Amino acid sequence: MNEKDKWIEIIHELQDSICHSLEAVDGKAVFHEDSWQREEGGGGKTRIISNGNVFEKGGVNSSIVFGDVTETMRKQLQIEGSKWFACGLSIVIHPLNPFVPTIHCNYRMFELYNDRDEVIDRWFGGGTDLTPYYLFQEDAIHFHGIYKAICEKFDPAFYNQFKKNCDDYFVNWHRNSERRGIGGIFYDHQRPTNEKDGDFWMRFAKSCGDGFISAYIPIVEKRKAASFTEHNRYWQEIRRGRYVEFNLVHDRGTLFGLKTNGRIESILMSLPPTVRFDYNYQPLPGSEEEKLLDVLLHPKEWAGIITEADKNEWAKQSNTC
């Protein structure tokens, strides 16, 4: 099997396993699949869950797209070449309960070819990040701990580097640099080298993808039955507004998709189901809402507060390298 086919297989296996684990924890809703074709080449499988016990709206989408390098791509992506290929998995899950965090994840491979169809460039990118509405420190430590454990199996420098990338990317710059959430990991433009070849980056993405389940599902299980008030829900919808602001104003992937004739419904599945925009909403001083805001304005080193017991637990949970 060539590397492209191997990557496609990884993406589709992750799509299946993640959908199954989300359906299992929801207990009611199932994913519905829309298969779509792209006029310029390729297509995708958009899988949507909605109105579940746990998940109000979510998408677990795969796409395999290719085509000629256009003028827009040359300018916006600053790439050369004649043809391109991209295959990736893109996930956004918006739970109903304000105590269950929203999660986003994306793993992708990009290839460029010359006019003799030879590969002239190739890179991997991806990451997973968490957007809670209320801060549970143990959840933040668990989530970051899983990704730290995965990263360390591949390169001891990865976690710090990719955690910082994530904190620096998901930022509402127009809101006093407030982060969208409590981060996770994010990497981009990772080109295979002798030391870290294509197989390495595929195994890394596969481990991170499997990590979605061990990082997220235990948090969902722990919080999904928590009772919540109208006020908690109101705050969730206010925060979802910030999610919309980031995705529509700053997210490179969303804007590139909107400006290059991507499949709109698949791209905008990321937007939350119900949202509020109040004028000048401010959480009360000392409230749980303000505590969340504080860590969004000042990202923390969650993995720095990890105990040995945590480490052993995560090593077991992330044993998929």
Add this chain to the structure above:
Amino acid sequence: MNEKDKWIEIIHELQDSICHSLEAVDGKAVFHEDSWQREEGGGGKTRIISNGNVFEKGGVNSSIVFGDVTETMRKQLQIEGSKWFACGLSIVIHPLNPFVPTIHCNYRMFELYNDRDEVIDRWFGGGTDLTPYYLFQEDAIHFHGIYKAICEKFDPAFYNQFKKNCDDYFVNWHRNSERRGIGGIFYDHQRPTNEKDGDFWMRFAKSCGDGFISAYIPIVEKRKAASFTEHNRYWQEIRRGRYVEFNLVHDRGTLFGLKTNGRIESILMSLPPTVRFDYNYQPLPGSEEEKLLDVLLHPKEWAGIITEADKNEWAKQSNTC
């Protein structure tokens, strides 16, 4: 009184009269004013109404801002000069009842100075446009009729030209060129000439600003007590999602404000209070929702279906030139 002061007076008078007429038709909520200062020069008066009988959220904002021409302005606005001044009125009103349309309006003057503080360039811009959730043809004809009558008092070419500008500007290009609403008028970069001097453009903006009341308030009065269902409200929130998409992805004013340290809460007061983003929402064939969508995809010449009786009525209502 110099022209700058005259313009400032027009803007503040419009702000007052429009707030009064909106409060009167609401009957419950009143505007609350936040005065703000801008570090780089100037400030504004942001007036917000919320949770009224009729208006769920709205802002009637004035600002008088000035400063040095920055590198960002040189690039994004493609302007030369040493210092700048801008004064404008910006209104967005989101009613609760899905049968009452949202309205947006903006009137502004911009001046550029050289390093001896001499005016080297100056232009006027503005417009008013309507975003209904359900189409009432008589409302669309009334609204466009008022602005056509106002335009014709100033220049017979204005209405067609400014109506087309409006249809071409408020477009969700990523949604198959669906318009945000049924339009109105929009003009920009109107520089005083011998024939149409600064006084002309100020009188035009004042008439258009006064026209806000005669164009909008009768529609609000007619629709505000209409009973509506949860389904009507659901559709309104879906359409509000498109309003958010336009403002955050395409609106030049919003994006410029977000990227140049404008007052965020004043800029984003334009976003609707409650919003829904569903995956692939489609109105039923033949429904009232689909009828609206049809005119958003294919803008109509509303003023072309005007009767003589309408004309006389509007001439009376817009008698403020």
